Amino acid sequence: MEQERRRRKRKSKKGFKIALSIILLLIIGIGVYAFSVYSSLTNTLNRTHEPLSREKSEKRGQQVNLDSRDPISVLLLGTDPRGTERGRSDSLILMTVNPDKKSVKMVSIPRDTKTEIIGKGKEDKINHAYAFGGVDMSIKTVENFLDVPIDYYVQVNMEGFKDIVDAVGGVTVNNNLDFTYEGHHFTKGTLDLNGEEALKYSRMRYEDPRGDFGRQxxxxxxxxxxxxxGASMKSLANYGSILDAIGDNVKTNLTFDxxxxxxxxxxxxxxSLEQIQLEGTGGKASNGVYYYHVSEENRTQVSNLLKEHLNLN
Incomplete structure (x- = not known):
């Protein structure tokens, strides 16, 4: 009986050691995986980092402090490069984020909006600022147009955006307009789109009665x-492709820290996300070029709303 008891004890210890070994291997495996993800993420975000030519906006007294939870503003640019040319900003969205109010305000700026292009010395469509002077000129022009500081930017290459969509396994959207664009028909209702389809879906505007607002x-x-x-669990297994697509198509002045x-x-x-629309009228000028004119009253109203949200009033 004593021998049998010792045999069971040795067997129990062996089982415990095996279980412990498996747990340790799992922990090590998870640790290696986590380190691999973290290392890949760090490398990708280092690739995306592209600082501005300035340290801070001229419309701010001092640099924002993220540790102090200062409200911040971020300009999202969807750019459309053409071959070796820089192209234009196909989409301009200004976001202000106030952590104490736990809210985000988002303003989509119509690409055809006529305004002064800062650094060019003339009025033109606001999306031409990127063609003339890249991200820096776009930011200065939007700052002047809305009279608010822009702290950070995120630039996305819209042509390469399809790679990001494919990397996350496609997207699902609810379409409220039946239309055909570049050979693909988009029916009303829920649609599952791959990268190429998502790019076409986001580019159409002439068949939309809302024009640029519908495209936005x-x-x-x-x-x-x-x-x-990208936030779903199924994307974790494909994080490498997602990070590669981001690294190839996204630029920002935000550092990893x-x-x-x-x-x-x-x-x-x-x-809490509030979308704000710039109101105005559109039409062709004497030279036949279409412009969107934002009323001064609405521009001032939106500007004051953003300043209040950034605690600048």
Missing amino acids: ERQRQIIQAVINE EMKDVQANYKDARH
């Missing part, structure tokens, strides 16, 4: 769907 809405749908898909601060201190603001 579809672009927001695609961006939100990508965020939702600043991104971590934003995630830690500003994440609750995403729960």
Whole structure:
């Protein structure tokens, strides 16, 4: 009996050691995986980092402090390069984020909006600022147009955006307009789109009675769907492709440390998102070029709303 008891004890210890070994292997495996993800993420975000030519906006007294949870503004640019040319900003969205109010305000600026192009010395379509002087001129022009500081920017190559959509496994959107664009028919209702289809879906505007505003809405749908898909568990297994697509098609002046601060201190603001529309009229000038004219009253109203949200009033 004593021998049998010792045999069971040795067997129990052996089983415990095997279980412990498996647990340790799992922990090590998860640790290696986590390190691999973290290392890949760090390398990708280092690739995306592209600082501005200035340290801070001239419309701010001092640099924002992310640790102090200062309200911030971010300009999202969807750019459309053509071959070796820089191209134009196909989409311009200004976001202000106030962590204490736990809210985000988003203003889509119509690409045909006529305004002064800062640094060029003339009035033109606001999306031409990127063609003339890249991100820096775009930011200065939007700052002048809305009279608010822009702290950060995120630039997305819209042609390469399809790679990001494919990397997250495609997106699902709810389409409220039946239309055909570049050979693909988009029916009303819920649509599952791959990267090429999502790019076409987000580019159409001439068949939309809402014009550029309709296209902006579809672009927001695609961006939100990508965020939702990228945050899902199924995307973890494909993180390498996702990071490669981001590294190839996204630029920002946010550093990796600043991104971590934003995630830690500003994440609750995403729960309340208000979309603000710039109101005006559109028409062709004497030279036959179409422009969108934002009323001065509405421009001032939107500007004051953003300043209040940034605690600048």
